[in-house]
Amino acid sequence: MAGMRVFLPANKILRFSSLILIIVLLILMGTGCQLLEEEQEIEEQEEEFEQEELEEEDVDDPLGLEPGQVVKDAFLTLYSSEGTTRWEVRGEEAVRRDEAQELTLEPVEVDSFLADGEGDFPADRDYDLTGDRGLYLEDEGLLTLFGEARLESENLTFTSADISWQQESDRISSEQPTEIFGNNFTATGSGFEAEADLSWFHLKGSPEERAKIVWEEE
Numbered sequence: 001m002a003g004m005r006v007f008l009p010a011n012k013i014l015r016f017s018s019l020i021l022i023i024v025l026l027i028l029m030g031t032g033c034q035l036l037e038e039e040q041e042i043e044e045q046e047e048e049f050e051q052e053e054l055e056e057e058d059v060d061d062p063l064g065l066e067p068g069q070v071v072k073d074a075f076l077t078l079y080s081s082e083g084t085t086r087w088e089v090r091g092e093e094a095v096r097r098d099e100a101q102e103l104t105l106e107p108v109e110v111d112s113f114l115a116d117g118e119g120d121f122p123a124d125r126d127y128d129l130t131g132d133r134g135l136y137l138e139d140e141g142l143l144t145l146f147g148e149a150r151l152e153s154e155n156l157t158f159t160s161a162d163i164s165w166q167q168e169s170d171r172i173s174s175e176q177p178t179e180i181f182g183n184n185f186t187a188t189g190s191g192f193e194a195e196a197d198l199s200w201f202h203l204k205g206s207p208e209e210r211a212k213i214v215w216e217e218e
Helices: 010-057
Strands: 070-079 085-096 100-116 127-131 133-136 142-153 157-166 171-172 178-181 187-188 191-195 201-204 210-213
Touching: 085 133, 085 201, 100 142, 127 157, 178 191, 178 201, 187 201
Parallel strands: none
Antiparallel strands: 070 085, 085 100, 100 127, 100 133, 127 142, 133 142, 142 157, 157 171, 157 178, 171 191, 178 187, 187 210, 191 201
16 A cells, blocks of 8 residues: 655644744753753852852961960061051960960060052061060951050150050050150040051040140240
8 A cells, every 4th residue: 555645735844843943942941041050050159169268268377376286486477458557476475275266475576567659668667566465366357465565666655554456447546544655745545546657646535534645845
């Protein structure tokens, strides 16, 4: 028996071909969307992993100490967030507190260097600080000198029970009674705040400890 041949009108063939093409495109689009979602998910996982690595690096101890580890003749270099102030910190002994991002140094000495307009630091320090003990809070970027803390520059001397430097704001401050000695004045107050370059400072006062300045007669 001879086979039968079926002939479809041209318009039906065109519609049938269009339908097949649409189905193929939908399959390809679905596959492409799935691949794109998988690629985005991989990128997000990589970004999260990189961020975790950065966070781990940010909290690493500058001296590379394990919790509880002690090191003699410690030295670390700290910079302000803008990179315009550099503090070189030394201690006869440094200890990292267990399970805390804290570093203690006893006693503590600091040489401070201020960058010029081109970002270069001088060979000689601009001023120095000393204290009986130092505490560096790594996660806060805060270094505090305790016990007869003293900051001395060519024209100014600050003395207080503690003096702190915040890396983010690049400011020096104290909430304890403070004395400031200048070339021709002596000032006392309940604390102070100053720019790291000492171009500006604010002497604080309180009802118990009013801020006052005594000018020397020429």
